[in-house]
Amino acid sequence: MGTMADTSALEPGSFRDPESRVFYAGDEVYRALSADGLGDFEALAATGLLDDPRLIGTRRADDVSALRGLLVHEPAGVLRHERIPFVSYPYEWTFSMLKDAALVQLDLLLAALEHDLVLKDSTPYNVQFRGATPQFVDIGSFERIREGEPWVGYRQFCMLYLYPLLLQSAKGVPFQPWLRGAIDGITPGQMRGLMSFRDRFRKGVFTNVFLHARLEKRYADRPDQVKQEVKRVFKKELFVANVRKMRKLVERQSWDPPEGVWTAYGERNSYTDDDAARKDAFVREVATSREWGLVWDIGANNGRYSRIAAEGARTVVAVDADQGPVELLYRDLRSEGDEKILTLTMNLADPSPGLGWRGLERRSMPERGTPDLVLALALIHHVAISANVPVKEFVDWLTSLRTALVIEFPTREDPMVKKLLAPKREGLHPDYELGFFERCLNEAFEVDRSERLESGTRVLYYARPKGR
Amino acid sequence: MTTVLAYLDPGSGSMILQIIAGGLAAVAVTAKLYWNRILRFLRIRKDEPETSKTDTAQGTDTA
Numbered sequence A: 001m002g003t004m005a006d007t008s009a010l011e012p013g014s015f016r017d018p019e020s021r022v023f024y025a026g027d028e029v030y031r032a033l034s035a036d037g038l039g040d041f042e043a044l045a046a047t048g049l050l051d052d053p054r055l056i057g058t059r060r061a062d063d064v065s066a067l068r069g070l071l072v073h074e075p076a077g078v079l080r081h082e083r084i085p086f087v088s089y090p091y092e093w094t095f096s097m098l099k100d101a102a103l104v105q106l107d108l109l110l111a112a113l114e115h116d117l118v119l120k121d122s123t124p125y126n127v128q129f130r131g132a133t134p135q136f137v138d139i140g141s142f143e144r145i146r147e148g149e150p151w152v153g154y155r156q157f158c159m160l161y162l163y164p165l166l167l168q169s170a171k172g173v174p175f176q177p178w179l180r181g182a183i184d185g186i187t188p189g190q191m192r193g194l195m196s197f198r199d200r201f202r203k204g205v206f207t208n209v210f211l212h213a214r215l216e217k218r219y220a221d222r223p224d225q226v227k228q229e230v231k232r233v234f235k236k237e238l239f240v241a242n243v244r245k246m247r248k249l250v251e252r253q254s255w256d257p258p259e260g261v262w263t264a265y266g267e268r269n270s271y272t273d274d275d276a277a278r279k280d281a282f283v284r285e286v287a288t289s290r291e292w293g294l295v296w297d298i299g300a301n302n303g304r305y306s307r308i309a310a311e312g313a314r315t316v317v318a319v320d321a322d323q324g325p326v327e328l329l330y331r332d333l334r335s336e337g338d339e340k341i342l343t344l345t346m347n348l349a350d351p352s353p354g355l356g357w358r359g360l361e362r363r364s365m366p367e368r369g370t371p372d373l374v375l376a377l378a379l380i381h382h383v384a385i386s387a388n389v390p391v392k393e394f395v396d397w398l399t400s401l402r403t404a405l406v407i408e409f410p411t412r413e414d415p416m417v418k419k420l421l422a423p424k425r426e427g428l429h430p431d432y433e434l435g436f437f438e439r440c441l442n443e444a445f446e447v448d449r450s451e452r453l454e455s456g457t458r459v460l461y462y463a464r465p466k467g468r
Numbered sequence B: 001m002t003t004v005l006a007y008l009d010p011g012s013g014s015m016i017l018q019i020i021a022g023g024l025a026a027v028a029v030t031a032k033l034y035w036n037r038i039l040r041f042l043r044i045r046k047d048e049p050e051t052s053k054t055d056t057a058q059g060t061d062t063a
Helices: A035-047 A095-114 A154-171 A176-181 A188-194 A205-218 A223-233 A236-252 A259-266 A273-287 A304-310 A323-336 A380-386 A391-400 A415-421 A434-444 B012-041
Strands: A020-025 A028-033 A058-060 A077-081 A117-119 A127-130 A133-136 A142-144 A292-298 A313-320 A341-345 A373-376 A404-410 A445-452 A458-465
Touching (some): A028 A035, A095 A154, A095 A236, A154 A176, A154 A188, A154 A205, A154 A236, A223 B012, A236 B012, A273 A304, A273 A458, A292 A304, A313 A323, A323 A341, A380 A415, A404 A434, A434 A445, A434 A458
Parallel strands (some): A292 A313, A292 A373, A313 A341, A373 A404
Antiparallel strands (some): A020 A028, A028 A077, A058 A077, A127 A133, A445 A458
């Protein structure tokens, strides 16, 4: 590894493929290629596929001095990639996001096959979102096809795309905890255990789950023999047919949020119209007061305020613990061709941790980019009362982000707060109180503006971190 | 001897499956072609130019 003093560093999540390795120098993202890797890249460049908008913008950049000392071998070539505004992971995506990523993966594989290239793996971590637009980022995944080679990434596709989609589509079980729980996804054997007898009659399930699990068990100890045999009979036509079949199967998978979510998506919020208008105006004034780089809208719900924030920000990350409204928001943004608002589903009281080798392959959200502005609207009562996070700790966490803040505090008289407190023992959450909250906020932040909404039970604040 | 060198383990069972799944697809396409021929013979379907044989990928879902 290079010295820690300079600004260049290897991406700790990019070590699995020895032919290509991602590193950073200053603000730029690079990829170092081995001789083989470079040969594959040149083959890819010759096809014209590099200009496809589904691929991350990439060009040659061989004279990079920042690379010195980072790699064991001198690379044969270096690429420079466009930056993705905010990195996200499949266990933070909604159903349609994972499905769209799967389709991009398969379509690019089909396009590659036409030029005698393949994608050497099938991991959703190779897809990132620019707003609601998926983009394939692992240029190093393209390689020249070898005679008699089967679809090497098929098993990985099942484990990280097909099974998670099936789980939610057929069983109504959200896939996110499964992907967060295992970086390699769900194995065929595990998936088989999750399927009922009736499930084997669902299209694609018998072959891709039951038969797959059985064959995996039977041939586990004979890899050499199988490899030779497969090479002898496998043809490219078979490869293409299998990928097309998989595409149809993925296309069939569907999931919709429960009915209540649809209704609420249109007209969430328990405030009067006047309150809503004043809240819109408050957020809009802050959002457009300067050019914000990265905005987090935590507890984004139907994305009403993410959209307002996007009027004045380069990138908005809209996060909500409830997958339903986030899914509907994603669908709307997708049909609008949005490239600014990234929708994610994650429980703020149980946020994405560092995962993988050394806990560094996948990072926590703040490690992927701290926000310039955070919107925390109609959120603190959920965190403090439902998740039992002390009010002071929540404000401390916001302080640690060193970000400007628009926060809403619903008082104890607010109907929603009353509802959340109702099932709790009398006298719990004494810290959930307007005066105490304001003291906590004033300790770490400079409160620029505050406004009590007409109904009287909700107060908005615009605050900046002290000393900035 | 050149072996397929992938950094990812394709999985032995997974490779066999692709041949079986592909095999079923091939059988299905052949069956479909014959079925069309029977229908034409029985005058249930009108004559139309037969789709090319390289089109193995279509209609695989009937497998």
